[in-house]
Amino acid sequence: MSRIRFHEGLEGLRQELTAMGGMAERAVELAVRAYAERDLSLCQQVFSGEVIINSTERRLDEVVLDLLAMQQPMAVDLRLILAISKCIADLERVGDQAVNIAECIQKLLGLPEFDSPADLPEMASLARTMLRRALNAFVTGDAAEAQAVLLLDDDLDTMNDHAYTAVAAAKAAEPAMTQNLLNFLIIARNLERIGDHATNIAEDVIFWVRGADVRHHALAPPLST
Amino acid sequence: MTSGGIRVELLNAWFGDKQALRDISINIEGYHTTAIIGPSGCGKSTFVRCLNRMHEVNPLARAGGRVFIGNTDIYANGTTPVEVRRRVGMVFQKPNPFPTMSIYDNVAAGLKLNGWERGRRLGEVVEQALRRAALWDEVKDDLKQKSGASLSGGQQQRLCIARALAVEPEVLLMDEPASALDPMATAKIEDLLFELKQSVTVVIVTHNMQQAARVAEFTGFFLMGELVEFDRTEQMFTRPRDKRTEDYVTGRFG
Numbered sequence: 007m008s009r010i011r012f013h014e015g016l017e018g019l020r021q022e023l024t025a026m027g028g029m030a031e032r033a034v035e036l037a038v039r040a041y042a043e044r045d046l047s048l049c050q051q052v053f054s055g056e057v058i059i060n061s062t063e064r065r066l067d068e069v070v071l072d073l074l075a076m077q078q079p080m081a082v083d084l085r086l087i088l089a090i091s092k093c094i095a096d097l098e099r100v101g102d103q104a105v106n107i108a109e110c111i112q113k114l115l116g117l118p119e120f121d122s123p124a125d126l127p128e129m130a131s132l133a134r135t136m137l138r139r140a141l142n143a144f145v146t147g148d149a150a151e152a153q154a155v156l157l158l159d160d161d162l163d164t165m166n167d168h169a170y171t172a173v174a175a176a177k178a179a180e181p182a183m184t185q186n187l188l189n190f191l192i193i194a195r196n197l198e199r200i201g202d203h204a205t206n207i208a209e210d211v212i213f214w215v216r217g218a219d220v221r222h223h224a225l226a227p228p229l230s231t
Numbered sequence: 232m233t234s235g236g237i238r239v240e241l242l243n244a245w246f247g248d249k250q251a252l253r254d255i256s257i258n259i260e261g262y263h264t265t266a267i268i269g270p271s272g273c274g275k276s277t278f279v280r281c282l283n284r285m286h287e288v289n290p291l292a293r294a295g296g297r298v299f300i301g302n303t304d305i306y307a308n309g310t311t312p313v314e315v316r317r318r319v320g321m322v323f324q325k326p327n328p329f330p331t332m333s334i335y336d337n338v339a340a341g342l343k344l345n346g347w348e349r350g351r352r353l354g355e356v357v358e359q360a361l362r363r364a365a366l367w368d369e370v371k372d373d374l375k376q377k378s379g380a381s382l383s384g385g386q387q388q389r390l391c392i393a394r395a396l397a398v399e400p401e402v403l404l405m406d407e408p409a410s411a412l413d414p415m416a417t418a419k420i421e422d423l424l425f426e427l428k429q430s431v432t433v434v435i436v437t438h439n440m441q442q443a444a445r446v447a448e449f450t451g452f453f454l455m456g457e458l459v460e461f462d463r464t465e466q467m468f469t470r471p472r473d474k475r476t477e478d479y480v481t482g483r484f485g
Contacts, residue, residue, distance in 0.1 A: 009481070009482030009483070012482065013483075078441055079481070080440060080468045080469075081470065082481060083481045084468070084469060085469065085470070217470030
């Protein structure tokens with residue numbers, strides 16, 4: 007039985023997911039730049055980008071459903087489709103998180119200027135690195151690269167904890183800046199969540215390539231020969 | 232090995248000079264269903280035909296190695312093919328009821344060969360076999376009037392299963408039993424397999440991987456006369472260990 011058309015369809019889906027990953031990455035980049043440059047127009051670009059990410063999610067889910075129903079994939083193909091399905095959901099959430107960040111920036115631009123006590127640019131840089139490397143691992147099917155992404159998540163979690171402590175301390179010292187500080191905290195929280203979604207994508211790559219479930223810090227079995 | 236199981240040790244089979252099976256060793260779990268998959272010509276039908284000494288029916292064919300049904304080596308001196316085939320029944324791709332015999336006589340045929348007398352007990356055994364094959368309710372009113380050939384394809388296949396079950400085999404071999412049937416008749420056969428494995432060990436050859444996934448707890452993949460991989464079915468279809476299995480189940484060859 008020839009399955010050429012099925013594999014072409016699967017490859018097409020993989021490429022579309024890669025493009026969706028590019029959109030999510032771009033949304034995070036725009037939100038981070040909007041913060042650094044205090045630029046409302048960049049926030050607007052995040053909002054309009056999210057609409058496209060959402061419609062892409064729906065379209066790709068439809069393709070996944072069709073491939074599962076019509077082709078009944080097995081083994082590595084089945085794992086890839088499941089991984090893609092989960093990545094679609096993660097990328098859609100990354101788009102939402104970029105919107106959350108952009109909304110915070112909108113609010114911050116209406117408040118008196120006040121420097122964040124948390125190192126948000128550092129957090130943003132790590133979250134973007136994780137997302138980019140997870141997506142690269144997906145494009146190249148590189149389980150080792152995906153494994154490396156998993157190790158970065160603890161660093162981002164630690165940064166988020168520090169952000170919380172720093173914001174709490176600043177609130178005690180500068181109660182008038184509470185609105186600003188709450189928005190900083192929400193931004194930190196969303197960056198930390200972007201790292202979680204990058205982690206999920208990396209875990210899905212490992213599941214697809216190696217058939218191993220490494221979620222929730224489960225140890226991966228050795229590579230099969 | 233659990234009771235009712237099959238142990239195969241270094242089984243080799245030939246047709247003339249051509250080797251059809253090469254050093255097959257496998258433990259088939261008793262009272263479970265095991266699917267045998269692989270591309271055409273891979274040796275999967277030869278393999279199951281070696282499990283009840285049907286392979287040697289072909290004058291050019293021969294087999295070597297050991298096959299244990301329970302504790303009996305079916306290739307040992309003193310074990311006869313007739314005895315083996317009573318303990319290991321077989322159902323083929325195309326339903327093959329005896330066309331001129333009634334439904335009743337079709338099921339009783341194997342029993343009579345084994346020296347049964349016509350009478351009440353025989354009737355009970357025929358009924359039980361037809362019930363186990365999920366055919367009783369459909370044929371009970373015409374048992375002795377209708378011929379086996381008058382049934383639908385799916386019913387004929389279940390009649391053949393009843394005929395095989397009547398002699399109470401320990402193992403039931405099925406070679407593509409549903410490939411000539413429509414989806415409803417196929418579903419009935421598959422449902423039946425779930426019931427049967429309570430009392431008999433089932434080995435099914437199938438080209439249909441979804442069918443293997445639905446009915447079998449264990450699956451073996453054959454390629455060019457070799458057993459490439461044998462494992463629990465979910466492992467075989469979600470994360471096979473051998474690249475050749477992966478390529479086959481994903482349709483990249485075969």
